[in-house]
Amino acid sequence: MGIMMFRKLLTIFFVTFIFGLTLAEEPNEVYPFEDSIHEERFQSLLNELRCPKCQGSNLAGSNAPIAIDLKREVYRLVKLGKTEKEVKTYLVDRYGNFIVYDPPFESDTYALWLAPLIIFLITFSVILFRRFSN
Amino acid sequence: MKNLLNLLPLIAFVILIAVLYSFLTQDNDQLESVLVDQSVPEFRLPSLENPEIAISKSNINKLPAVINVWATWCIACKVEHPFLMKLKEESIVTVYGLNYKDNRTKALDLLKKDGNPFELSIFDEYGKLAIDLGVYGAPETFFIDKKGIIRERHVGVLTTKVWKEKFERFLNGDNDV
Amino acid sequence: MIPEIGHILLVIALVLSFVGGLGAFALKRELPVLKISFILNLLLIGSFFALIYSFLIDDFSVAYVAQNSNTNLPIYYKFAATWGAHEGSLILWILSMNIWLLTFIFFDNSKNTNFSNYVFGVCCLVIFSFLLFTIFTSNPFERILPIPPINGADLNPSLQDFAFTVHPPLLYFGYSGLLIPFAISISAMLSGQPNKDWASSSRPWTLLACSFLTIGIGLGSWWAYYELGWGGWWFWDPVENAAFVPWLLAVALVHSLLVTENRNIFINWSLLLSIFAFAASLLGTFLVRSGILTSVHAFALDPERGLFILGIFSFFVLGGLVIFAFKNSTKNVASIYSLNSKEFGLLLNNLLLVVLAVSILFGTLYPLIYEAFTDGKQISVGAPYFEFIIFPFAILLGLLQGIALYISWGSTKSFSFIGKLIVEAISISLLTLVLLFILFDELISASFFTIFIFAWILAGSLMINFSLKPFANYLDFVNRRIGVMLSHIGMALLVLGVGVVSSYSSEKELIIKPGEKVEFLNKDIELLAIKDVQGPNFISKTAEIKVSDDKRVFNIQSEKRTYFPSGQVTTEAGIDTGLFRDFYVSMGDNFKEDSWSFRLQSKPFIRWIWLGALLITLGTFISSINLIRKQ
Numbered sequence: 001m002g003i004m005m006f007r008k009l010l011t012i013f014f015v016t017f018i019f020g021l022t023l024a025e026e027p028n029e030v031y032p033f034e035d036s037i038h039e040e041r042f043q044s045l046l047n048e049l050r051c052p053k054c055q056g057s058n059l060a061g062s063n064a065p066i067a068i069d070l071k072r073e074v075y076r077l078v079k080l081g082k083t084e085k086e087v088k089t090y091l092v093d094r095y096g097n098f099i100v101y102d103p104p105f106e107s108d109t110y111a112l113w114l115a116p117l118i119i120f121l122i123t124f125s126v127i128l129f130r131r132f133s134n
Numbered sequence: 135m136k137n138l139l140n141l142l143p144l145i146a147f148v149i150l151i152a153v154l155y156s157f158l159t160q161d162n163d164q165l166e167s168v169l170v171d172q173s174v175p176e177f178r179l180p181s182l183e184n185p186e187i188a189i190s191k192s193n194i195n196k197l198p199a200v201i202n203v204w205a206t207w208c209i210a211c212k213v214e215h216p217f218l219m220k221l222k223e224e225s226i227v228t229v230y231g232l233n234y235k236d237n238r239t240k241a242l243d244l245l246k247k248d249g250n251p252f253e254l255s256i257f258d259e260y261g262k263l264a265i266d267l268g269v270y271g272a273p274e275t276f277f278i279d280k281k282g283i284i285r286e287r288h289v290g291v292l293t294t295k296v297w298k299e300k301f302e303r304f305l306n307g308d309n310d311v
Numbered sequence: 312m313i314p315e316i317g318h319i320l321l322v323i324a325l326v327l328s329f330v331g332g333l334g335a336f337a338l339k340r341e342l343p344v345l346k347i348s349f350i351l352n353l354l355l356i357g358s359f360f361a362l363i364y365s366f367l368i369d370d371f372s373v374a375y376v377a378q379n380s381n382t383n384l385p386i387y388y389k390f391a392a393t394w395g396a397h398e399g400s401l402i403l404w405i406l407s408m409n410i411w412l413l414t415f416i417f418f419d420n421s422k423n424t425n426f427s428n429y430v431f432g433v434c435c436l437v438i439f440s441f442l443l444f445t446i447f448t449s450n451p452f453e454r455i456l457p458i459p460p461i462n463g464a465d466l467n468p469s470l471q472d473f474a475f476t477v478h479p480p481l482l483y484f485g486y487s488g489l490l491i492p493f494a495i496s497i498s499a500m501l502s503g504q505p506n507k508d509w510a511s512s513s514r515p516w517t518l519l520a521c522s523f524l525t526i527g528i529g530l531g532s533w534w535a536y537y538e539l540g541w542g543g544w545w546f547w548d549p550v551e552n553a554a555f556v557p558w559l560l561a562v563a564l565v566h567s568l569l570v571t572e573n574r575n576i577f578i579n580w581s582l583l584l585s586i587f588a589f590a591a592s593l594l595g596t597f598l599v600r601s602g603i604l605t606s607v608h609a610f611a612l613d614p615e616r617g618l619f620i621l622g623i624f625s626f627f628v629l630g631g632l633v634i635f636a637f638k639n640s641t642k643n644v645a646s647i648y649s650l651n652s653k654e655f656g657l658l659l660n661n662l663l664l665v666v667l668a669v670s671i672l673f674g675t676l677y678p679l680i681y682e683a684f685t686d687g688k689q690i691s692v693g694a695p696y697f698e699f700i701i702f703p704f705a706i707l708l709g710l711l712q713g714i715a716l717y718i719s720w721g722s723t724k725s726f727s728f729i730g731k732l733i734v735e736a737i738s739i740s741l742l743t744l745v746l747l748f749i750l751f752d753e754l755i756s757a758s759f760f761t762i763f764i765f766a767w768i769l770a771g772s773l774m775i776n777f778s779l780k781p782f783a784n785y786l787d788f789v790n791r792r793i794g795v796m797l798s799h800i801g802m803a804l805l806v807l808g809v810g811v812v813s814s815y816s817s818e819k820e821l822i823i824k825p826g827e828k829v830e831f832l833n834k835d836i837e838l839l840a841i842k843d844v845q846g847p848n849f850i851s852k853t854a855e856i857k858v859s860d861d862k863r864v865f866n867i868q869s870e871k872r873t874y875f876p877s878g879q880v881t882t883e884a885g886i887d888t889g890l891f892r893d894f895y896v897s898m899g900d901n902f903k904e905d906s907w908s909f910r911l912q913s914k915p916f917i918r919w920i921w922l923g924a925l926l927i928t929l930g931t932f933i934s935s936i937n938l939i940r941k942q
């Protein structure tokens with residue numbers, strides 16, 4: 001019963017969404033998916049994408065106009081079947097690395113990703129060295 | 135050796151403090167545009183004046199030019215409007231308008247009342263082109279050089295000062311920055 | 312009149328702290344430190360009350376009140392608004408430093424005049440510098456004259472919540488509490504006695520500061536969860552990291568002091584950690600108020616004030632490190648401890664904590680470093696990065712924590728405990744797998760590790776497998792170590808909560824009209840009605856939702872509130888709390904007519920995170936009180 005109702009709602013939603021686009025003044029914020037894989041991908045992206053205008057907020061936690069627009073864009077892309085990586089690349093191409101909370105692993109950021117390991121190895125070695133030279 | 139080790143934390147913190155000090159004096163409240171040195175993205179959107187007419191990238195042809203992102207709900211845009219008029223009236227550079235997520239009637243009214251600095255006005259009702267340009271608010275202004283390449287983006291009100299500091303040098307097709 | 316009195320009291324405190332600090336270092340005889348500290352506290356309390364009074368009577372001629380209050384604000388928020396912004400929160404900081412100092416002096420039994428003077432002196436200097444900063448750049452008593460505004464701008468609606476009345480004071484007490492171990496370490500170095508006595512006088516205060524920091528951070532997390540409306544409980548926001556780093560260093564300090572107290576080694580570690588922990592506190596204050604980092608928590612300030620704070624930070628931290636480099640008369644005692652000793656275990660423990668703290672700090676500052684080095688390019692470093700790096704550290708620290716109570720001091724040839732550990736490890740692994748399959752339908756590999764660590768720490772803290780001692784002995788053992796056991800068990804519960812909620816949460820966005828039903832996780836969700844509700848300073852659209860399944864039916868409410876003076880809109884989430892699962896509903900937007908969007912979430916075991924934090928707070932508190940009483 002629940003699923004039937006949900007599918008009915010989904011159809012109504014899609015029909016109104018298409019027409020609603022031309023009529024609605026407020027952008028709507030509703031993003032139903034038919035399967036959980038896409039749903040999870042969408043939610044995961046909303047958590048990992050940064051709102052460009054907010055004071056440190058991801059898309060999931062922001063109602064700023066640009067955040068709503070970007071949410072809609074992410075929804076559109078996920079609906080088209082894009083992978084998480086593809087959606088992120090799409091947005092990074094337009095807004096730069098600032099828009100993903102996951103910094104890339106490239107020459108400029110090797111220091112960032114490797115620092116904890118390197119610092120640990122160096123200090124651990126120093127400690128062992130001093131210990132065994134006593 | 136022992137003394138050197140004892141000095142290490144001190145040296146590390148001096149570096150930290152120098153770094154923090156440099157951050158304080160850094161002034162950055164704008165996102166740098168990653169579209170710099172790329173050409174204007176392809177698009178096809180209706181004109182503001184006439185919904186039947188479509189504007190696309192090929193219509194942005196009177197170069198060099200600026201594309202100004204504005205809307206009637208944007209208060210700062212009203213502040214920069216006179217400067218845009220000046221750019222047009224003194225033929226400094228062509229100004230194209232990107233009306234961003236706005237109401238067509240209100241936008242046309244404003245242009246009639248305050249003057250229309252735009253060579254062409256694109257009606258980007260849903261902010262699609264804006265997203266392709268990496269726009270995150272209004273007003274924003276992009277400088278497009280003679281070859282159709284985006285050279286600079288300014289977020290915020292366009293003033294004489296901003297023009298001189300950020301955009302003027304691209305007018306002559308300088309490739310050295 | 313009252314605001315002026317508040318201001319004058321601050322100025323008197325400024326002079327007194329300066330004189331006290333100077334006297335402590337210049338004079339060689341015993342100072343009436345208790346009396347001076349008491350007077351300082353009276354002055355600060357008086358000043359604080361003057362500010363509160365101005366809020367309570369709606370004195371909008373005081374600029375700070377006008378910026379942070381409003382006639383419609385409920386009275387308990389007017390009281391709390393005192394620390395709602397930069398200037399007032401500084402008064403809270405300074406007051407808490409004074410309370411710590413007074414408490415320390417009151418319980419200080421050391422007969423060493425030099426030592427007591429120096430501790431007092433250092434604290435006075437820190438208090439003095441904060442007062443200088445407040446009076447000259449951030450005076451909360453500034454007036455808007457001759458025409459004060461009729462009404463104020465109102466307290467930020469996100470702050471109009473119960474948690475706001477407790478989270479900042481507790482957190483500030485935690486931050487400022489690290490002043491005492493810092494002062495003690497400086498004093499120890501200057502008076503030539505950095506040894507086990509110094510360590511034993513420092514440890515209880517470090518534990519107490521830890522206690523406040525833990526509850527402060529825990530409350531912050533809990534508050535963000537239900538207030539921000541989208542179900543997250545930690546965001547790796549720069550300001551959150553600014554509180555986490557001192558916590559990590561304070562924990563490392565506690566453990567280092569333990570070793571110094573017991574074995575008279577790790578003295579340099581203890582000294583440096585005392586300086587670093589307080590430095591991290593000051594650094595946190597700097598990061599939050601300087602404006603160099605963007606955060607929803609940050610006070611919007613100008614770089615000039617940031618410069619002043621950086622100056623304070625530099626003076627005290629570099630001062631401490633200079634003293635460390637040149638006046639540190641620590642002779643390295645030849646320390647004999649084997650690799651399977653408690654000393655080595657704690658050494659590893661502290662190394663991991665410090666490297667983690669440095670890494671988190673580095674990650675937080677990295678966007679700025681990156682921008683400087685790439686000439687303007689920008690980058691964000693957020694949850695994916697921090698979660699990635701904390702995971703290995705947490706596992707290693709968890710493993711160490713689980714064996715902490717098993718291993719003994721010194722050098723021992725006995726490796727017998729390893730056999731017992733292996734048996735324990737295998738049995739816990741099996742138990743974990745069984746638990747995961749029973750509780751959840753799927754096994755997510757990350758959660759296996761976290762739940763294993765939870766059980767590992769729990770078993771280790773309870774020492775249940777170690778040997779079958781008579782129960783009476785076990786009770787006595789527990790009684791003696793109740794503080795540390797509670798803290799470690801708390802940590803275990805926290806790990807459990809984090810592990811489960813990270814892997815097994817589910818969520819769904821949907822649109823619904825009153826009367827309609829949807830299915831989510833085998834439950835029927837029905838929107839009963841959308842009501843219009845009037846609050847004291849807001850109007851709300853309240854959604855009433857009914858959730859039902861085979862076992863139970865419950866109602867849950869979520870709201871969209873619009874606050875009057877500011878017009879700000881907030882989402883109030885509806886949460887059905889449970890020990891094993893939170894059901895979380897947040898209202899979205901009005902789609903069409905009476906259709907609204909909602910976000911539904913299931914957060915299993917999330918309460919265990921804050922339960923764990925509570926136990927850690929309790930455990931460290933008990934340990935600290937026990938130690939203070941013994942002094």
